[in-house]
Amino acid sequence: MQKLHIIGLGLLGGSFALAAKNKFENLVITGYDSSEKNLQDALNLGIIQEAKEAPDADTDIVILATPADTLSSLLLATLDQIGENTLVFDVGSTKAKLCELVADHPKRKQYLAAHPIAGTEYSGPNAAFAGLLDRKVTIICELEKTDLQLKEKAYELFDALNLKLRFMDAEEHDRHLAFVSHLSHISSFMLGKTVLQKMEDEKNIFDMAGSGFSSTVRLAKSSPAMWAPIFTENKDNILSALDGYISNLSAFREKIAASDGQALSDDMTEINKIRDILDLEK
Known part of the structure; x- marks a missing residue:
């Protein structure tokens, strides 16, 4: 993996970035947050190397880590932006609505519905730390609808971060x-x-x-x-x-x-x- 883009640079998004940076040499991490303070803090803390609203066309993975009520519009906009070899996954706590939303999207195969069961009571980039995700369960929904080669990119990241995968229906x-x-x-x-x-x-x-x-x-x-x-x-x-x-x-x-x-x-x-x-x- 060469390029990672994260939208939402709080606890989960920031922790993904810090953990990935420790595991992949020469990884370029870009990102964006609607909060100017969070964005600046993420730059100062080294969570991201460059601030940009949209991912580069050759980005390997885009992680959506924003509040649950923003994910629907953000997912659609992101799928419209990405190149054909980019995988998008969100880390939201609800999955059925998102899976239904993109069921007929022409780029549905580039989306992975994921939910890492990890967090603390703290929030924002300053709360992020590389060990947050270590040995945590990540639930994957509708795995069969994601492109096989793009799934491999997700597996590479999840394996490097020592996540334990579980598979489940979105409604369940x-x-x-x-x-x-x-x-x-x-x-x-x-x-x-x-x-x-x-x-x-x-x-x-x-x-x-x-x-x-x-x-x-x-x-x-x-x-x-x-x-x-x-x-x-x-x-x-x-x-x-x-x-x-x-x-x-x-x-x-x-x-x-x-x-x-x-x-x-x-x-x-x-x-x-x-x-x-x-x-x-x-």
Whole structure:
């Protein structure tokens, strides 16, 4: 791989650039960000070597790493710009809408629907680091619709960055992510909101916040500019996940209200089984 172009120079886009730079000699990395500050920071940090809005015709791979609600128009515009030997993949958290959008596009074979399951609660080029993607799972959707030779370019990059690939239907991807990623962020944001509301009356509440609170609310520090679009783009799946979550919260509340300690214990004991499942995934 000789040329890489990244649109969206935040945590994920920047980390891809830094990791690729470490693995490929003489790699030329260009990029663009709608934020002038992010663009300048990316140049200063050496994330990209040159700022340009459109990729060169002979670019090997273009990575789209912008908020979810911008990806549809950006993907179409990028496919219209690229040369015939360029692969485009996005790193967005929703996939079904994008796959449907480009289903009949004349350059559909030059698109790969990818989602690396990697991130932190921090954002922007200054949050990027080369090790973010190491050993992380990347989900690929509709692999069979991407040109074989262009897929090889993606495999070369993914292998160099030590990513673990999983393959999934786009609708299935969005449905599962609503439960294991999107819902957890909503829970964290709402816990943070609830405690902030309490803090208006009791100023010392954070003095009593232990590690459990800190770890649970950590995701509430995530970028609203990134997460609000995800919640709206995957609305139907997230609403379904929220309905189940709210129902479980209400049932748990009723057991507390009834002082039914045995029912609470039985409920939590059953839920403890998630430890075994998560341990197997490590």
